[in-house]
Amino acid sequence: MSETRARLNKxxxxxxxxxxxxxxxxxxxxxxxxxxxxxxxxxxxxDIYNDIxxxxxxxxxxxxxxxxxIFNKPAGCLCSKSDPEGRKTIYDLLPGNMxxxxxxxxxxxxxxxxxxxxxxxxxxxxxxxxxxxVPRTYHALVRWIxxxxxxxxxxxxxxxxxxxxxxxxxxxxSIDRPKNNTLLEITIKEGKKREVRxxxxxxxxxxxxxxxxAFGPLRLDNTPVGQSRPCKPNELERLRKISKIKAPx
Numbered sequence: 001m002s003e004t005r006a007r008l009n010k011x012x013x014x015x016x017x018x019x020x021x022x023x024x025x026x027x028x029x030x031x032x033x034x035x036x037x038x039x040x041x042x043x044x045x046x047d048i049y050n051d052i053x054x055x056x057x058x059x060x061x062x063x064x065x066x067x068x069x070i071f072n073k074p075a076g077c078l079c080s081k082s083d084p085e086g087r088k089t090i091y092d093l094l095p096g097n098m099x100x101x102x103x104x105x106x107x108x109x110x111x112x113x114x115x116x117x118x119x120x121x122x123x124x125x126x127x128x129x130x131x132x133x134v135p136r137t138y139h140a141l142v143r144w145i146x147x148x149x150x151x152x153x154x155x156x157x158x159x160x161x162x163x164x165x166x167x168x169x170x171x172x173x174s175i176d177r178p179k180n181n182t183l184l185e186i187t188i189k190e191g192k193k194r195e196v197r198x199x200x201x202x203x204x205x206x207x208x209x210x211x212x213x214a215f216g217p218l219r220l221d222n223t224p225v226g227q228s229r230p231c232k233p234n235e236l237e238r239l240r241k242i243s244k245i246k247a248p249x
Contacts, residue, residue, distance in 0.1 A: 005048065007046075009042070010023075011060070070235075072220060074093075077089055101119050114214065114215050137185060138186050139173070142207055142208065143180060151184065171185040
């Protein structure tokens with residue numbers, strides 16, 4: 001059956017009006033109208049987007065599903081709806097139907113990478129509240145050739161400009177001796193403003209490039225810079241699992 005069509009009893013169940021068995025009883029009793037006509041035949045198929053179904057004079061509507069998209073933010077644009085100085089924001093890069101979505105976990109202007117865009121307020125609250133310690137993973141390209149011992153302070157937590165930063169997970173991914181730089185993978189759970197940059201600055205390290213590659217169970221993968229994609233079913237399932245939010249994803 002087409003995704004736009006469904007049996008009437010299923011539609012009533014999808015709208016939360018009744019279980020399918022109870023819906024069959026309501027239909028048999030003539031309590032359901034489709035396009036203002038009583039429908040009492042079981043097995044009736046309707047167009048779920050164009051037919052108008054009422055029970056007791058009340059129009060039934062499908063619950064609105066939240067939107068979930070992964071956006072690969074480019075460097076050079078702001079996480080903001082608008083900017084008084086006229087600088088480019090992420091919403092300038094989004095199609096019109098996605099501009100109502102909110103971003104989860106702000107990235108500074110010079111950082112690129114994964115942003116979750118959604119209109120699910122409960123999920124935004126869960127992912128960003130400090131008590132939930134949702135991990136964020138970054139790839140940071142820093143100047144100088146580093147040894148593992150050089151980044152050990154990050155694993156213990158550092159202080160910088162009067163701010164304390166919790167311990168981070170840190171790996172050295174690669175070293176480019178001719179270019180005199182090191183690629184680090186850093187995972188944090190706090191989400192403070194410019195946290196990764198501040199932690200590295202505490203060690204007198206300069207960041208040439210910073211990209212967020214993961215947020216909680218979500219991965220950036222091969223999403224092109226400046227582009228977005230819908231979250232995959234398995235990604236939504238992982239979000240549901242960690243957050244225990246039962247609303248439809």
